[in-house]
Amino acid sequence: MASHLSPARRQIYSPLRIVVTLLILVVVWGTLGYWIIGRVEGHHWRAFDCLYMTIITLTTVGYGEALDLSRSTAGRVYTIVLLLIGCGIVLYCFSTITAFFVEGNLSEIFWRRKMERAIDALQHHYIVCGAGETGIHVVEELYRTQRPFVVVERDPERVEALQQRREVLVCEGDAEDSKTLLAAGIKRARGLVAALPEDKDNIFVVITARQLNPNLRIIAKGILPESREKLLRAGADAVVSPNFIGGLRLASELIRPRVVSFLDTMLRDRARVIRVEEVTLPSGSPLAGKKIRDSRIYERTGLLVVAMQYEGEETFIYNPGPEAELRPGCTLIVLGEMNQVQRLRELAGAVT
Numbered sequence: 001m002a003s004h005l006s007p008a009r010r011q012i013y014s015p016l017r018i019v020v021t022l023l024i025l026v027v028v029w030g031t032l033g034y035w036i037i038g039r040v041e042g043h044h045w046r047a048f049d050c051l052y053m054t055i056i057t058l059t060t061v062g063y064g065e066a067l068d069l070s071r072s073t074a075g076r077v078y079t080i081v082l083l084l085i086g087c088g089i090v091l092y093c094f095s096t097i098t099a100f101f102v103e104g105n106l107s108e109i110f111w112r113r114k115m116e117r118a119i120d121a122l123q124h125h126y127i128v129c130g131a132g133e134t135g136i137h138v139v140e141e142l143y144r145t146q147r148p149f150v151v152v153e154r155d156p157e158r159v160e161a162l163q164q165r166r167e168v169l170v171c172e173g174d175a176e177d178s179k180t181l182l183a184a185g186i187k188r189a190r191g192l193v194a195a196l197p198e199d200k201d202n203i204f205v206v207i208t209a210r211q212l213n214p215n216l217r218i219i220a221k222g223i224l225p226e227s228r229e230k231l232l233r234a235g236a237d238a239v240v241s242p243n244f245i246g247g248l249r250l251a252s253e254l255i256r257p258r259v260v261s262f263l264d265t266m267l268r269d270r271a272r273v274i275r276v277e278e279v280t281l282p283s284g285s286p287l288a289g290k291k292i293r294d295s296r297i298y299e300r301t302g303l304l305v306v307a308m309q310y311e312g313e314e315t316f317i318y319n320p321g322p323e324a325e326l327r328p329g330c331t332l333i334v335l336g337e338m339n340q341v342q343r344l345r346e347l348a349g350a351v352t
Helices: 007-041 047-059 073-102 105-120 135-144 156-163 178-183 199-212 227-234 242-255 257-268 297-301 338-348
Strands: 126-129 149-153 169-172 191-194 217-221 238-240 274-280 304-309 331-337
Touching (some): 156 169, 227 238, 274 338, 297 331, 297 338
Parallel strands (some): 217 238
């Protein structure tokens, strides 16, 4: 990650680069000037003495002249020029460094380094490409359900808004750039959401992400109907159309308003985070081979098992009875709070 600098980091480091470059140039200029004057006038001043003379001139410390300029008119004129121009440059450099500390840029660098280290430490996390009108809701859901995730966003205003919440990890840059996705840890990620405003951009993100991580689960936003097949061919595992979802919501509000109200209340409840979640039983799970009744899932976690699906089958068993058998690889669809879901994952030995 250290080799990939975001626009914000380049903006922070740019004044420092200018300051360091100016200081080096003015010191080299001063040293070289004295050395050339000495050679021309036959004094043969040492390079170190020329450097020392330049430093005490620029800093105006007045320790005494390291070079004998009493017989060198050119040397005195050069010193005057060095004082007028060089001291102005040094003053500018020190004022820039002071402003760098006073304005908090140093703490900003430390915080960004801390964030980069946090991203580097992530495993099996999610990447959200685009925090616009659609992506921000993905961010909110991942945050509320305590999933590890990184946001990739190129809009400076959105990046700044996300950074106000220090818990959110942000990688500023273009999601279509493989360097940005690598900085977001795509090699170690579990899933990615392509939620950019334009379908063509999402297609490019899907292609890039699939090349970087063939095992990644990729969900893409598709606005135009014809974009669905293109996104799937590009490598997306699923495509979500905001227009299609919006149409279903309109119909549901019309014919089943209480159901919609129930789901909205569940999703927007600030006091409790209740979700319909999935838990897959791994091979060797302590629950595998038991019946739902014997597993005592409700008594031990408080979760309701609303459906289940056996590995390799496409159909679901809705509202499974107490005699339903739990097998390795089967997926339980449960309803409850996130801490209850986490408890079930621990009981099942499932990866969080």
